[in-house]
Amino acid sequence: MPRKIILDVDTGSDDAVAIMSAILSPDVQLEALCSVAGNKEIEYTTENTLRVVQLLKADVPVYRGAKYPLVKFLCPDRLPEDEHLEVVHDGKVVQMHSDYLDIPEAKIKEQPISAAEFYVKYLREAKEPVTLVAVGPLTNLALAFRIDPTIVKNIEEIVIMGGGYNITNCTPTAEFNIWYDPEAAEIVINSGAKVTLVPLDATHAACITLDDCKRFRALNTVAGKFIAELCEQRIIVHNATQPLDVPDAAAVHDALCIAYLIDPTVLKDVRHVHCNVGFRDFCEGQTILDMRYFTEPANCWFAFDGDRFKFADILCDLAAKSEPLAE
Ligand code: BDR
Ligand code: CA
Secondary structure, eight states: OOEEEEEEEOOSHHHHHHHHHHHHOTTEEEEEEEEOSSSSOHHHHHHHHHHHHHHTTOOOOEEOOOSSOSSGGGSGGGOOOOOOOEEEETTEEEESSOSSOSSOOOOSOOOSSOHHHHHHHHHHHOSSOEEEEEOSOSHHHHHHHHHOGGGGGGEEEEEEEOOOSSOOSSSSSOOHHHHHSHHHHHHHHTSSSOEEEEOHHHHHHTOEEHHHHHHHHHTOBHHHHHHHHHHHHHHHHHHHHSOOSSSSEEOOHHHHHHHHHHOGGGEEEEEEEEEEEOOSGGGTTOEEEEOSSSOSOOOEEEEEEEOHHHHHHHHHHHHHTSOBOOO
């Protein structure tokens, strides 16, 4: 039986790979996609999400989510810096996430209710538990838990791309998704659901290389080509701004969460720990793990490592299931 999931995204290049993976996997039944502001404003992340669904001709409803984080933007000193990770490569500007994904504009439409309303309605009525996979800021889920905390009983697991222990990317202490809405992350991690964090420690270890991209492209499928393009774009930016230990490689963070649902051993060194999120000053958005001998009770599973060979094989198998490219 495929596992029912709802995928929450701020699409985004690696979000796009996660969406395609979820659509293509026979182990996963993608019930819905919810957009959220993060990598880009909500107008872009929603349109990009629709574009990916349309590209793969999938029949998956898309719900528009939160335009702003819960409270962060109320504090002028917490506003994000207007920083775009872009580099010039072969005379062209390349970004980690361009405003719009370079695929046809969406003709399909989003659903008429918001993501938070959808979560509450869906989870109240659910006859069997569903897994939530959140690969953007956690605003939508936090809103839903604030409206009705009892919905947690119908959640099998919440898989979150976010956080970092030895690796951070947005500030010296924080990973982007958690940093963008720290209060939301704290609410979700402490919701009482089984929470699995897929942090930068795992996503950087399970990186995708240029050689992997060659394999994806050689499949000659719609998803194979697009995944190769997105990963290559990410490798260019990683090489220039945050080179990994493996040469010519990039983290494709969000898709690792879907790979974990297909084969949990793609995450390694997964430990049951207590995590709180820092809200202010130097630790804003930090996933603070209690690593003392006598700790607070564990509230999440945290992956300290990942298997890049397994991850690349999983992505390749999924991309092979997509339709062949037109001649
Ligand atoms: C996370 O931040 C976003 O830029 C990516 O899509 C990913 O979800 C990595 O820190
Ligand atoms: Ca994301």
